Amino acid sequence: MAAKGGFAETQDSYQDAITFNFLGVRYAPQPERLAYSTRYIGSGGLRPALTLGSKCTQDGEGSEDCLFLNIWTSFLPGSRSNTTMDLKAVMFYIHGSALTGSGGDPTFDGTNLASRGDVVVVTVNYRLGALGFLALADTDARGNYALGDLITALDWVRDNIASFGGDPNRITVLGQSAGAALVRAMMASPRAAGKFAGAVLLSYLGGYGAGGVFQKYYTVEEQMALVSDQVLNATNCSTAPSQLACLRALPANDVWKANPNARLLTIDGEYLADDERALFAPGKPRYSRGVHVMLGVAAEDGLELIAPYPPLPRNLTARDRDLITARGLPAPPEALFPLGAASSNVTLEVYRMWARLATDAFFRCPAQANAHAAVETGAVGKGGRVWYYQFDRTYQVPPWPRLDLCEAPGGDVDSPEGNFRCHTGEMLYVFGNVARAGLPYRDEGDLVFERYVLDSFASFARTYDPNPDVAFLEARGYASTLEVVNVSGRWEPTVKGNMRMRALDLPGRGDAMKGFQDLEQSRLQARLTLATQQQPGQKTRT
Template identity: 45%
Template sequence: MASLLFQLLAVLATAAAAVSPASLDSDLTILIHNDLQESSSPYANSGFILLDEQTWNDANSACKALGEELWETGNIQANLDYLLYERKYAPWQRFWIGGSSPSTIDAEGHVRSGHRDECLPVLCTQTAPYSNGTQQDNSTTWQIMVNSNNELLTGFRDRLSFRFLGIRYAQQPERFTYSTPYTGDGGKASALDYGPICVQGTPPSGSENCLFLNIWTPYLPRGKKTAKKDLKAVMFWIHGGALTGGESSDPTFDGANQASRSDVVVVTINYRLGSLGFLALDDGETNGNYGLADQITALEWVQKNIQDFGGDPDRVMIFGQSAGAGSVRALMASSKAIGKYSSAIMQSNLGGLAYGTTYSQYYTIPQEVAVAGNAILNATNCTDVACLRKLSAMTIASVPTVARFVVVDGTYITTNDLRLNGTGPAAHIPLMLGTMRDDGAAFISYPTANETFPEFLNISGLPESVASTSLFPVPNGPNRTLDVFNATARAGTDGIFRCVDEATAYAGVVNDIFPITYFYEFNRSYQLLGYSPNFPVCEAPPTAGYPNGNPNAEYFKCHSGELYYEFGNVKRIGLPFRDANDLPFEQFVVDTWASFARTNNPNPDWRYLQARGYTNTMKEIERVGKWDPVTKSDQILRRLQWPSEHAKFGEEQQCDALGLPLDYYI
């Protein structure tokens, strides 16, 4: 409550000074040559803010209202080239720039004088500071207002994008009921900082009043009559965390670099977690899937309002990793969600064996009650949901047994899995999916000195019968426990990730569920700060000449190791580039993910790359060639490393032995 009151007071104190596209009677676009090097980039000062046509005097006034001036110096040719690529302007179009007298620059970079009464588009300077993983400047100078959802939202800009943080998409629902989209009351609201995280953790923290989302955008239109061609693709991110943890405010998922470099709108959301988000009871009332329903509510909010932030509601790509990928899968199986998004990426979706099973195979409510519901009731001395509603959220979240399961509730989820044979709801949309090479290394423990391979398979929830085959050979290295771990991690990666995901892609293509499908395997990783299971196996080992780790050496490419790359946030988080390839690889991944969001094709348009000056990605595509989709006769993937390569689906015999063959879903 205190946090919300502080935000309200902040808005009341500063809103009068903030400008808006409406007050300037102009669209606002931030363009910068973003090479993902943040403030250390040689292009750090290449940005400008583009405004619509107006006279020279009005242009000066508009820039000053933004706390800026007419642009004068810097290398902006790549930005001008991009405006030509978009066909927003002709090559001879002139723009107001600064000088002692009215001056213009055309889209090809020629500077000449202009007449102050001409109406020309405007280039303002863009001096807002960079933000990073720990700090951002949301002071009055950089604030911007947008009228959306019947409220006046005050956000701000940094060097790369407009940032609207902590936007309420649903009021706090009564516990164990479903959320509904929020509509403002006609007043003002702060979008200057993130909303509270949802209750999670041990000991638990957070709030039940947590249904907020965040938006990063390079473009703010002046009104709802924006031309369709000017609206940007939307990348709608669902965080992972086992459906028990995680938050949209994690700096790993900051959307500024992706929005800026890729000219897209990025949205991240909170949703209810753990037992508060997924508990189901066999009482005909408490049907679970509250967190999943929150995701759908957020999608409904986006469909209604994202155009106010420059986003195209007809091009919303949902994407998520781990439990976020499991959420994407569930949304693709939900008739309540289908139609609210246009494409999807599933990153390291779990399924199949051991821990992964329930992320792709859903319990009935009686099954969930047997696994979790009864234990939660017993631990809280409750017999019904009315009792649970009287307890504190922290009491429920402190119970060791956690309801973290998507269930067949009959409304949001009506089948026990995503039906890939045409017998149930399934979104007919373009799909991209894949895994880390060694995803399973994070989902097993580390063997003791005396544990054999069969014993450790059994401990890890994997069939020890595969030990008697030659399909998962134990290396013969000097460290026996590492050798056992190595073979078990391979079996875990196949059994919990790869086999089910390859089978998903195959069935979706064979049965014509997905119009087009692309598959990948990450073979280069940058493990997250604070999440490095079985340390140090997931870390690139330091070697001579590589004090921060040698990513070209052999190490486990573990779960979550792609996240810094795909959001372009290695430098923003404060991490070093470990070798000369980390940066171009990061640029390539950002460009690939955003291309799929914009066009349903992960191969970026060559003219787009050329216009924006993204030479590293151009060289890699020229070298590796086109990434082809999965077909009925050719199951191809892109191995994302540096340099990248193409390969066939792997581990087919291993998947057969694990009982998860390629035709598992046929």
């Protein structure tokens, strides 16, 4: 399939019942280790695109020749129909998983999203760990190779996606958790400016402690002290005449396993030119000006980061107060972190409070802070608006460390089971893949909700508004989503002076539009984050 930009190659795909699938499409040749990737220009021949490309090196598997992407489309334009009116919006997805995994994860299979959503879906691999992020002082190895990979892939998509039915001027970049942190980095990157029109940050991981690793942009000197020196010592490259040459001569997995937490974004001067606060700061360059933004969280996103249920008997409120006062901050009112008095299950109430605290610290407060900064500065979107949500219904992706707490859609209010909406639990809905994953619909609401969520996210990609067009729904016979829209009303944007969110649940289960939650907790969390040195943390499934 030939395209502009010097690319000349035919991709041999397969068609399932509803889409054309192009798997393992090369967007860059194998890059030199600890150097930036370059766009692949094609071989001039036929290349099969029938199987996924290799994962990037991680934990004893994968390859450094891994820079592949996957495309799902329901429309391949002919030579006489390739006009901008025919081309479809593009959803460019970046996986998270604590910066592990690959774009070939079946959770993110784009078949249903492309077909039902009337979009083109792209998922992408990028280099991981030290191989994707390591910076070395006084060398050309400045870090951010993974970010560079994503921008190389974006350049390839912009040059070639029209041949696959996609509109290069209507690309929405979306990512979940650590993938959302990379979306934010792309918004802050001068190298990505003007290359995408929309951004979706699902469960953006930032804030306090380990979460700050994915939020903060480090200087090269900071990265050397935090992770690079550890990698050099573990690989016996610290005293080599050329540390860079030494690392390049080792087996790839030896470099990766030397420190799996070597995954810090770096102020390298080219891909990131300023610290993380500059994205919405007054007087700073607006690389993301005009980009339409949608973001949000799951109600108990932080549950996986806390102790197993039931927690050890202890006064968590007192412990939290000690943690805060030890950093010179005033102790918060106990009302900020209340223990419920109505339930007979005190252990459950303590666990709920702790899950709420973790969600505030790692997810909700950073997401709401970014939304607030965006609308206050008018730096993004149409008239400085963003679309904010909270998932109040989820479906966990097996295997999951707390599947017992997160799986059921409802349950006894005095039981932990079915009462928590956990991290990654939105992804099967967004991609429409509950049945494709071989999972049952747990109640009469699952299929309805799955369709509504997919239709809303695809609507944002097509129009930069998550409210699906009624005429579109009627023309396609999407009656269940039409009913949800009619009952729940419009999803209103967050704008300056009116911070509000969409509660994503079945209609009739509470107010569909709500104000932001836990604002006092978020202010406290912001102060605590500033008072705490952010260090690379333990691996989490993010």
